[in-house]
Amino acid sequence: xxxxxxxxxxxxxxxxxxxxxxxxxxxxxxxxxxxxxxxxxxxxxxxxxxxxxxxxxxxxxxxxxxxxxxxxxxxxxxxxxxxxxxxxxxxxxxxxxxxxxxxxxxxxxxxxxxxxxxxxxxxxxxxxxxxxxxxxxxxxxxxxxxxxxxxxxxxxxxxxxxxxxxxxxxxxxxxxxxxxxxxxxxxxxxxxxxxxxxxxxxxxxxxxxxxxxxxxxxxxxxxxxxxxxxxxxxxxxxxxxxxxxxxxxxxxxxxxxxxxxxxxxxxxxxxxxxxxxxxxxxxxx
Numbered sequence: 387x388x389x390x391x392x393x394x395x396x397x398x399x400x401x402x403x404x405x406x407x408x409x410x411x412x413x414x415x416x417x418x419x420x421x422x423x424x425x426x427x428x429x430x431x432x433x434x435x436x437x438x439x440x441x442x443x444x445x446x447x448x449x450x451x452x453x454x455x456x457x458x459x460x461x462x463x464x465x466x467x468x469x470x471x472x473x474x475x476x477x478x479x480x481x482x483x484x485x486x487x488x489x490x491x492x493x494x495x496x497x498x499x500x501x502x503x504x505x506x507x508x509x510x511x512x513x514x515x516x517x518x519x520x521x522x523x524x525x526x527x528x529x530x531x532x533x534x535x536x537x538x539x540x541x542x543x544x545x546x547x548x549x550x551x552x553x554x555x556x557x558x559x560x561x562x563x564x565x566x567x568x569x570x571x572x573x574x575x576x577x578x579x580x581x582x583x584x585x586x587x588x589x590x591x592x593x594x595x596x597x598x599x600x601x602x603x604x605x606x607x608x609x610x611x612x613x614x615x616x617x618x619x620x621x622x623x624x625x626x627x628x629x630x631x632x633x634x635x636x637x638x639x640x641x642x643x644x645x646x647x648x649x650x651x652x653x654x655x656x657x658x659x660x661x662x663x664x665x666x667x668x669x670x671x
Contacts, residue, residue, distance in 0.1 A: 418644045418645065418646045419446055419447050419448065419646070420447070420448050420449075420450070420646075421437075421447065421448070421449045421450070421469050421470070421644070421646050421647060421650060422449075422450045422467075422468045422469050422470075423437070423449065423450065423451045423452070423468060423469065423470045423471070423472060423637075424451075424452045424453075424454055424458065424459040424462050424463075424468045424471060424472070425453070425454065425455065425456050425458070425459025425460070425462075425471045425472030425473050425551075426453065426455065426456045426459065426472040426473050426474040426550075426551050426552075426635070427453040427455060427550065427552075427575045427576055428474040428500060428551065428552055428576060428593075428594035428596075428597075428635065429453075429472040429473075429474060429498075429594075429635055430451065430453040430472075431596050431597075431666045431667070432497075432498060432596070432635075432662070432663055432666050432668050433451050433472055433637075434451050435662050435665075435666055436650075436653065436654055436659055436662055436663075437449035437451050437650075439653075439658065439659075439662060440650055440653050443653075444649075447646060449650070451472075453472075453575070454549070455547070455549030455550050455551065456471075456472070456473040456474050456475055456549070456550065456551030456554070457548070457549040457550075457551070457554075458549055459471035459472055459473060459638075460473055460477060460481050460638065461481075461484075463490075463492070463638055463639075463640065464481065464484055464485050464488055464490050464492070465488075466490075466640075469639070469643070469644055469646075469647045470637055470638065470639055470643075470647055470650075470651075471637065471638040471639075472635075472636070472637055473551050473635075473636045473637075473638055474500065474550075474551035474552050474555060474594070474633065474635055474636075475551035475552075475554045475555045475558075475633075475636075476494075476636065477492060477494070477638065478554075490640050490641075491640060491641040492638050492639075492640060493638065493639045493640065493641065493643070494636050494637075494638055495636065495637045495638075495639070495651060495654075496634040496635065496636055496671045497635055497636070497637050497651075497654050497655075497663075497671055498634075498635045498663050498668040498669060498670060498671055499624050499625065499632060499633070499634055499635065499668070499669040499670075499671060500594050500595050500596070500624065500632070500633055500634075500635050500668065500669070501594075501595040501619035501620075501623070501624040501629045501631055501632050501633070501669075502552060502555060502556060502559075502592050502593075502594065502595075502631040502633060503592065503593055503594065503595050503597075503598050503605055503619050503631075504520065504590065504591075504592055504605070504606040504608060504631075505579070505580065505583050505590070505591055505592070505593060505598060505601075505603040505604060505605055505606065506583060506589065506590050506603070506604050506606055507583055507584065507586065507587050507588065507589060507603065507604065508584075508602065508603060508604045509587055510531070510536065510587070510588065510604060511536060511537065512531060512534060512535060512536040512606065513606065513607060513616070514606060514607035514608070514609060514616035515534060515606055515607075515608065515609070515616075516608075516609040516610070516611060516612055517560060517608065517609070517610055517611070517630060518611065518612075519534050520560050520608070521560050521561055521562065521564070523541055523543060523590060524543055524545065524556070524560065524561060524566055524567060524570075525561055525564045525565065525566065525567055526543075526566075526567025526568065528541065529541060531588060539587075539588040540588060541588060541589075541590060542571065542586050542588055542589040542590070543566075543567060543570050543571065543589070543590060543591075544570070544571045544572075544573055544579050544582050544583060544586075544589050544590065544591035545566055545570050545571070545572055545573070545591065545592070546572065546573060546574075546575075546576075546579065546592075547572050547573075547574060552576070552592065552593070552594060555633055556592055556631075559631060559633075560631070571589075573591070576593040576594050576597040577597065579591040579592070579593045579597075580593055580597055580598070580601045580603055583603050584601070584602050584603050590606075592631075595619050595624065595667060595668075595669075596666055596667030596668055597667075599667045605618060605619065608629070608630045608631060609630075610630050617629050617630060619631070619632075621664075621669055624669045625669050634671070635668070635671075637651065637654075639651070655671075
């Protein structure tokens, strides 16, 4: 069983408490100067900016941040090859079992909120879609824009790879665990999705909210069902949960988290860290 704990000493009251009572993580005895973080591409703008600010305040430290995807990051954390993992989804049952087998107690800190944002080309006249329509577009049951109030044009669907936490979230929340349509175009990053949608006139994709700021693509309003109003992602609608595709963004650690990792997590929840989150297009937790 995975242990999700509240880092009281780190975040001073921010985050979500576990239902289980556990000891807070203890820092290792040595004082490290190098911190390695791997995982979610969605979180890269946030964590790299936080790392740069932390390094400026602590010139003797170095923080390496790489965006190999949430799945790769979680695996690396369980294997003990990184200090922290960025993840845009929760740890899966299979990953929890693997951590249990390795006797690794994974610990979850929610550092920001995000809204998975549906984007189309700016010339596309469609302004809103229901969750049901999105599901049928991405599972291949809807093929043409005219089926959802648009022009008679084939829909080009762009998704993320299976290593992506955003892809896993979308499959869970929108596809309801159904498979993506066959022959779907795969982009290796959020930026890649934005570029493809901006270039391909009748395409559709999904990205983290931070990636649409000034991106030159059109954001689609999302309806929970046909009777509900369409909601656009924004700071307020993500914050209050009214946007249907709101989600938490996680940093996972282990029970053997280093003193440097603890210090960095504390910095994330400092006024400066929270301001960085806002500036980069994220909703502070």
